[in-house]
Amino acid sequence: MGLTRRDFLTLGIGAAAAVPLTPIPWKLLDDTAKWSQNWSWIPRPPRGERSVRYGTCTLCPAGCGIQARCVGKNLIGIAPVAAHPVSHGALCPYAFGAHQLPYHPARITQPLRHGNPASLDTVVAEIAARAKAGAFAILDERPGRAVSAAYQRLAAAHGGLYLVADHTETTTLQHFADGSGRNLADLGLALENVRTLVSFGAPVLESWATPGRVFALWKSGQLEIVQVEAELSKSAALASQWLPARAGSETYLASLLAGAIGIAEAAERTGVRSDKLAGAMRFIHDRGPWLAVSGGGFPLAVEQSIAGLNAGSGAIVARAASSAAGARLARVPDASAGARLSTVPDASVDARLSHVPDASVDVLFIDHGLLGGSVSFDSLRSKVRRGGIVVSLSPYRAGVAALANFVIPTPAFAESLDEAPTPWDAVSPSYALAPALLDPPAGATTALDFINRVTGGDLPPEAAIRAKVGSLFAARRGEVFTFADRATRPVTEFKSAPDLFKAFSTGACWIDRDAKTVAVNYRPVSAGPEARVVAPTRGTAISPPLFTKLDQESRIGRA
Amino acid sequence: MPGKTHKYGMVIDVDRCTGCGACMIACAAENNVAPAPPRATERTGITPMRVERVSNRAALADRQERFLPVLCMQCGHETPCVSVCPQQAVEVDRESGIVFQMPQRCLGCRYCMTACPYHARYFNWWDPSWPAGMENTLNPGVAPRMRGVVEKCNFCHARLQSAHDKAAAAGKTEIDSADYVPACVEACPTGAITFGDLADASSEVAREARDPRSFRLLPKLGTEPKVYYRSDLAWVRELAEHGGASPDSEPSERRL
Numbered sequence: 030m031g032l033t034r035r036d037f038l039t040l041g042i043g044a045a046a047a048v049p050l051t052p053i054p055w056k057l058l059d060d061t062a063k064w065s066q067n068w069s070w071i072p073r074p075p076r077g078e079r080s081v082r083y084g085t086c087t088l089c090p091a092g093c094g095i096q097a098r099c100v101g102k103n104l105i106g107i108a109p110v111a112a113h114p115v116s117h118g119a120l121c122p123y124a125f126g127a128h129q130l131p132y133h134p135a136r137i138t139q140p141l142r143h144g145n146p147a148s149l150d151t152v153v154a155e156i157a158a159r160a161k162a163g164a165f166a167i168l169d170e171r172p173g174r175a176v177s178a179a180y181q182r183l184a185a186a187h188g189g190l191y192l193v194a195d196h197t198e199t200t201t202l203q204h205f206a207d208g209s210g211r212n213l214a215d216l217g218l219a220l221e222n223v224r225t226l227v228s229f230g231a232p233v234l235e236s237w238a239t240p241g242r243v244f245a246l247w248k249s250g251q252l253e254i255v256q257v258e259a260e261l262s263k264s265a266a267l268a269s270q271w272l273p274a275r276a277g278s279e280t281y282l283a284s285l286l287a288g289a290i291g292i293a294e295a296a297e298r299t300g301v302r303s304d305k306l307a308g309a310m311r312f313i314h315d316r317g318p319w320l321a322v323s324g325g326g327f328p329l330a331v332e333q334s335i336a337g338l339n340a341g342s343g344a345i346v347a348r349a350a351s352s353a354a355g356a357r358l359a360r361v362p363d364a365s366a367g368a369r370l371s372t373v374p375d376a377s378v379d380a381r382l383s384h385v386p387d388a389s390v391d392v393l394f395i396d397h398g399l400l401g402g403s404v405s406f407d408s409l410r411s412k413v414r415r416g417g418i419v420v421s422l423s424p425y426r427a428g429v430a431a432l433a434n435f436v437i438p439t440p441a442f443a444e445s446l447d448e449a450p451t452p453w454d455a456v457s458p459s460y461a462l463a464p465a466l467l468d469p470p471a472g473a474t475t476a477l478d479f480i481n482r483v484t485g486g487d488l489p490p491e492a493a494i495r496a497k498v499g500s501l502f503a504a505r506r507g508e509v510f511t512f513a514d515r516a517t518r519p520v521t522e523f524k525s526a527p528d529l530f531k532a533f534s535t536g537a538c539w540i541d542r543d544a545k546t547v548a549v550n551y552r553p554v555s556a557g558p559e560a561r562v563v564a565p566t567r568g569t570a571i572s573p574p575l576f577t578k579l580d581q582e583s584r585i586g587r588a
Numbered sequence: 589m590p591g592k593t594h595k596y597g598m599v600i601d602v603d604r605c606t607g608c609g610a611c612m613i614a615c616a617a618e619n620n621v622a623p624a625p626p627r628a629t630e631r632t633g634i635t636p637m638r639v640e641r642v643s644n645r646a647a648l649a650d651r652q653e654r655f656l657p658v659l660c661m662q663c664g665h666e667t668p669c670v671s672v673c674p675q676q677a678v679e680v681d682r683e684s685g686i687v688f689q690m691p692q693r694c695l696g697c698r699y700c701m702t703a704c705p706y707h708a709r710y711f712n713w714w715d716p717s718w719p720a721g722m723e724n725t726l727n728p729g730v731a732p733r734m735r736g737v738v739e740k741c742n743f744c745h746a747r748l749q750s751a752h753d754k755a756a757a758a759g760k761t762e763i764d765s766a767d768y769v770p771a772c773v774e775a776c777p778t779g780a781i782t783f784g785d786l787a788d789a790s791s792e793v794a795r796e797a798r799d800p801r802s803f804r805l806l807p808k809l810g811t812e813p814k815v816y817y818r819s820d821l822a823w824v825r826e827l828a829e830h831g832g833a834s835p836d837s838e839p840s841e842r843r844l
Binding site for chain 2: 122263
């Protein structure tokens, strides 16, 4: 039987009519769509096994718990840890973009000498020679770590200085430390015991202090904010009371709160309406205990009057007795080191950058931390003698590192074992580890390893951290919250120090809620070289690339 | 056999939003939205979740401000973007109530952007580009969109898909609500965003949506958004009611 023209047409028409009933056109459409979305220049996400790892954010001193979402060896996202005892399940925008920081365009992987690439050996030899010949200082932008204690030991052993930066966040505490003769690191804010936070320009609702702690108290209504600030900042916008005092007139509001002047005079001096002032005063006093904090940058007398408002309030406390010993342990890697450290005068243990005479240092090492630091180059350069050098230890060529004589590349976020000691505002001592979740690039060296090489030190960072964990285990105080199962158990339930270290390495936080505190009395220090005005140090050298969403693609700006 | 019908939505407590932008960063990271190229501006950038600063426009001494996170409202009735799309690139998913944008079908005409009364849609003016090596941080659950297509918030649909996969692997037909939390909800440090199934009258989100202080943006349009807001401040509710457009309003206020 032959194929007729009619058969051919019937088959063709039938096939055409049936095609839409087959997967062919839809497959074609689907493939075309996929093809049009997969140009070779469109980046492709990584493939691999998905997992979740736990750690601690060490971008700032708050030490918030994080869960890192991984695909293979890559971090693809950061999320908070609910019920974390320090961060209360909160994270700031920096943390949500932190996994992209290792790939920041400003990242460096080779030492720089006057802006030009140099070998690590050359740089070490040159800096070591200069450090031996003159006075050196180590500026630690993240004090309180076991690594910080190693810096202190190195500085003490080699005649150097260990310095901590003056941060505007801690201005009020710094004045209390100066006035009480206590270490800044031992002081904290008893926010849970106050009902109102009177903020003189402090960004209290903008990732200030331990943000999760502040937010938890604020959103529950336990803590209300009274913001004294000329500008309508984010904190001022959300405060229960905003007092838009003229810039430079804040001291009159401090005087009003202290009862030194009346509402009429304060209104005249500050430009704030008297009814508003009267309402704010009623609000503060009716609610009960309150705490005044400064955002920094005011003249010394103003700072002192703000700090003085807290005298006798009990809102600023020191971790005392056993807890102070715990805090001290945070700086002492082992028992024998404690004896050596005790020979160091207190002034050098917590010496602050602002206390150092100008032109007194030949080699200034700066451990900037993971965001390139926040100290201004001018405040550093003035401390260095003519011909002296600034050695910046940073993952990025930005901020001070962009201007320093030498830049040593250090691991970025999640690239090395790191620590989260007690946040500056905390009352209960805490400690957590941030395990390395990524491999650091070849050429990156930790700040302590580098300073060890230059000064001849011999305590590697991990040994210092293990010793710290060992001291926590030996003290047998406090409890450990493990992130994966959200369980809390006492330190005494851990079998050994390595067992505790293992828990820390997989996501855990130690906290001593029973640590005793004592109220600190305030005594203003007379003006002099020991009491300088702290220059504002807000912001960081770099931020996650996705911050364009805040700065460039919207008008919200960053906190 | 179709599963249970949901109506996913959220309630945003405006009085608790601190304007930190964590939701914006978490959203961009989750959905593979690239950092802006240098030429991008507020008008041409891509922020599926965008926090706007709004004020009562009083004199400085009495001025009050709040932060209003604006995202796709997931309109439930007469969805404007769906009706204008010539490509059927926008669909309302019957099972979840989520308004889906399918970039594969989008031809980039931007009618939907014009039609959207909430300005919650964004056009990809440039191919997505990340600094070298940063492609290793992309979420494999979400395909990066190419230049020339529109995108918007889809309530982190990839997370819903993962939750379905997890439920299926466990032999369940319904997801555990704890497994489906959009990135912005997870990120909010003050817990200002409540997310869930509005169709479930007993859910927290449904209860909050019924709160007398809750409101929706531009309700007069009748689009039945599934994103609710909540505030104690009358001027915030009024702003939402009327859109806040006036000749002397700030650009950020005019966006409503």
